[in-house]
Amino acid sequence: MTHPRVAVVGTGVVGAMTAWRLARRGAEVVALDTYSPGHDRGASAGESRIFRTIYKEGPDYVPLLRRSGELWRELESTTATSLLTMCGGLTIGSPDHPDVRAVRACAEEHGLDHEVLDTAEARSRFPQHRVDDDEVIVLDPAAGVLRPEPAVQAALRAAEEAGASVLPYHPVDGVAETSSGWRITSGGKHFDVDHVVFAPGPWALRLEPLRTLPVEIRLITACWFAVHDPAAHRPDRLPIAVRRHREAGFSCFPVLDGVAIKIVPHHLGWPVLDDPDGLPRSADPEFARAASAAAARLLPGTTPHPVRIATFAEGFTPDEHALLGPLPGHRNATVMTGFSGHGFKLAPVFGEIGADLALRGSTGHDITRLAPGRRLP
Numbered sequence: 101m102t103h104p105r106v107a108v109v110g111t112g113v114v115g116a117m118t119a120w121r122l123a124r125r126g127a128e129v130v131a132l133d134t135y136s137p138g139h140d141r142g143a144s145a146g147e148s149r150i151f152r153t154i155y156k157e158g159p160d161y162v163p164l165l166r167r168s169g170e171l172w173r174e175l176e177s178t179t180a181t182s183l184l185t186m187c188g189g190l191t192i193g194s195p196d197h198p199d200v201r202a203v204r205a206c207a208e209e210h211g212l213d214h215e216v217l218d219t220a221e222a223r224s225r226f227p228q229h230r231v232d233d234d235e236v237i238v239l240d241p242a243a244g245v246l247r248p249e250p251a252v253q254a255a256l257r258a259a260e261e262a263g264a265s266v267l268p269y270h271p272v273d274g275v276a277e278t279s280s281g282w283r284i285t286s287g288g289k290h291f292d293v294d295h296v297v298f299a300p301g302p303w304a305l306r307l308e309p310l311r312t313l314p315v316e317i318r319l320i321t322a323c324w325f326a327v328h329d330p331a332a333h334r335p336d337r338l339p340i341a342v343r344r345h346r347e348a349g350f351s352c353f354p355v356l357d358g359v360a361i362k363i364v365p366h367h368l369g370w371p372v373l374d375d376p377d378g379l380p381r382s383a384d385p386e387f388a389r390a391a392s393a394a395a396a397r398l399l400p401g402t403t404p405h406p407v408r409i410a411t412f413a414e415g416f417t418p419d420e421h422a423l424l425g426p427l428p429g430h431r432n433a434t435v436m437t438g439f440s441g442h443g444f445k446l447a448p449v450f451g452e453i454g455a456d457l458a459l460r461g462s463t464g465h466d467i468t469r470l471a472p473g474r475r476l477p
């Protein structure tokens with residue numbers, strides 16, 4: 101029996117997971133990336149990522165999240181690596197905030213375990229957060245913190261162990277459809293394959309067949325604030341959090357480096373970038389001042405100024421749901437991009453879906469919402 105040959109273009113978390121799932125199923129995989137595994141120029145780096153099961157983005161994600169959770173555990177055991185710490189997750193805000201309502205509605209619809217803490221209980225259980233008089237916390241026990249750089253590396257290691265050829269520092273500079281599949285070119289080398297999976301993250305529009313996809317590249321900035329009491333902010337005492345306050349909104353991650361918690365501000369905007377290679381690497385002082393004000397107001401255990409700031413590029417679609425499916429207008433090609441700031445936790449199941457599409461042309465997972473050719477606002 102011949103093994104289908106599949107090229108994966110881009111090995112951020114999504115391409116890495118796809119390469120792993122494909123290789124495990126016997127495909128002959130070549131996975132190429134411009135940079136090194138776990139690099140910090142795209143969307144899959146920055147120390148931590150949120151895993152949540154109660155999903156404000158839509159209850160139809162819940163089955164995908166459950167499967168992703170299983171695959172995260174499988175990757176951990178295959179590679180003897182710790183990637184996901186189930187520290188729980190908080191949504192903090194007024195009971196009328198749309199995200200608080202969406203989280204409660206999703207938990208109720210799927211019968212998911214959760215607790216709603218009133219203001220007094222919220223303050224006594226999680227004093228690391230300042231909770232205003234009219235606010236509550238919804239606690240998701242099936243949430244946790246993921247480690248992005250080791251995750252990408254683990255998936256690629258598992259892919260290689262299953263027979264994939266993983267090629268960092270191989271920017272793909274040519275993709276052409278052939279009579280039987282695709283010819284992928286990198287620096288004068290050619291790879292002839294039966295199917296190609298495009299997983300280029302925010303670089304999607306640089307590849308000719310993807311040039312017209314509705315993806316916008318945005319800059320997301322993360323800030324780390326040192327805490328006075330690191331032990332009180334570690335994952336065993338501080339869950340991940342989505343903070344929704346009338347003055348600020350951010351996601352918040354526990355101390356993993358022994359020093360600082362991380363916040364990713366949402367209320368300061370995620371500006372559009374013309375080109376992911378133009379990602380500014382330095383901090384904007386205005387942004388740092390505004391992020392510091394939010395931390396001072398809502399995170400009482402932090403020191404006043406960030407100790408670290410990092411910038412990332414991510415592709416967004418107009419409805420903020422990914423583009424995942426057969427590439428419109430082409431044969432033997434799958435596209436996976438535009439994860440819109442929430443793709444990391446789902447990357448293992450997206451990898452499984454990418455492998456289904458490359459090997460069988462269809463998947464048992466419901467990905468209607470993610471169809472690349474769907475009508476978008």
Ligand SMILES: Cc1cc2nc3c(=O)[nH]c(=O)nc-3n(C[C@H](O)[C@H](O)[C@H](O)COP(=O)(O)OP(=O)(O)OC[C@H]3O[C@@H](n4cnc5c(N)ncnc54)[C@H](O)[C@@H]3O)c2cc1C
Nearest residue numbers: 110112113114133134142143144150272301439443444445
């Ligand atoms: C700051 C930040 C915080 C986030 N927080 C969360 C969170 O808490 N939880 C969550 O679930 N999600 C979160 N997300 C979203 C999630 O991290 C992304 O959706 C996910 O990492 C996207 O992965 P990717 O593989 O599509 O993209 P990338 O990681 O950018 O990977 C794309 C890869 O393709 C390569 N590439 C591109 N073009 C070529 C080419 N021509 N040739 C070869 N290689 C190429 C690039 O070098 C890159 O390695 C966050 C995103 C950011 C930026």
